[in-house]
Amino acid sequence: MNARLRLGLGFLRRALAGVAACLLLMALSGCLTDGSIPVGGGGSTGSVRGVVVFAEDPDAPLAGARVSLRTPGGLPYRTTTDDEGRFEFENVPKGTLEATFEGAGRLPVRVFVETDFGSFSTIAVALAPAHLGIDDVAGVAVTPQDVKVRVGESVPFQVSISGGVPVRKVPTWIVEGGIGSIDAHGRFRALRAGTGTVRAVAGNFQDSARVTVLAP
Known part of the structure; x- marks a missing residue:
């Protein structure tokens, strides 16, 4: 496997890990609010x-x-x-x-x-x-x-x-x-x-x- 391919695969793995972490955070937020995730933002709620x-x-x-x-x-x-x-x-x-x-x-x-x-x-x-x-x-x-x-x-x-x-x-x-x-x-x-x-x-x-x- 050449160096360019290994670099591309490494970047892809890091990107997928970041997406998974975001999805987990959203799921935990939903649990903490009994399934409803409040809309945030100053003055928006x-x-x-x-x-x-x-x-x-x-x-x-x-x-x-x-x-x-x-x-x-x-x-x-x-x-x-x-x-x-x-x-x-x-x-x-x-x-x-x-x-x-x-x-x-x-x-x-x-x-x-x-x-x-x-x-x-x-x-x-x-x-x-x-x-x-x-x-x-x-x-x-x-x-x-x-x-x-x-x-x-x-x-x-x-x-x-x-x-x-x-x-x-x-x-x-x-x-x-x-x-x-x-x-x-x-x-x-x-x-x-x-x-x-x-x-x-x-x-x-x-x-x-x-x-x-x-x-x-």
């Missing part, structure tokens, strides 16, 4: 955070609740709530994501949340007892519908849910646009200037309010 509580007592956090976040066509991110019922997903891609919440002896909740680059969305979920069965909510209405508030201030949103039993009249609250946080009572706190949306979801119904957060 967002986050989803929030709290899970008991529907019959919205002041009581639900620790150990299972939370999953599924991207279109992708495997889910998964986590569980901490002792304060809180959870957070970082480095999630932009788009409409499906969030599912489950707890022992609780009816699961599934909602869709919008995420954006360099932003965050907040969800406050109340899980009802499993014995209540299929939801029979007939409508949802949120007030106020258009709000202007300054950073650091709070707004109490109200929701009217027609149909359903009293314990199910605690909706899932969602804040989109990276403008603030919300609790299971609908108390919104402005954290960052911008325009976003507050939504209340119950059963197959939802309603939303436009929120403009002004600088302090």
Whole structure:
């Protein structure tokens, strides 16, 4: 075998070894994220955070609740709530994501949340007892519908849910646009200037309010 051929074969072996290492790294990354590899890059991803509580007592956090976040066509991110019922997903891609919440002896909740680059969305979920069965909510209405508030201030949103039993009249609250946080009572706190949306979801119904957060 001449020297030129040996040199070419050596280069080919090194190139194949590099490709194999890259593929292994990608596979390991997928395992660490439960099969979903977050999209990286400064400002190219967002986050989803929030709290899970008991529907019959919205002041009581639900620790150990299972939370999953599924991207279109992708495997889910998964986590569980901490002792304060809180959870957070970082480095999630932009788009409409499906969030599912489950707890022992609780009816699961599934909602869709919008995420954006360099932003965050907040969800406050109340899980009802499993014995209540299929939801029979007939409508949802949120007030106020258009709000202007300054950073650091709070707004109490109200929701009217027609149909359903009293314990199910605690909706899932969602804040989109990276403008603030919300609790299971609908108390919104402005954290960052911008325009976003507050939504209340119950059963197959939802309603939303436009929120403009002004600088302090």
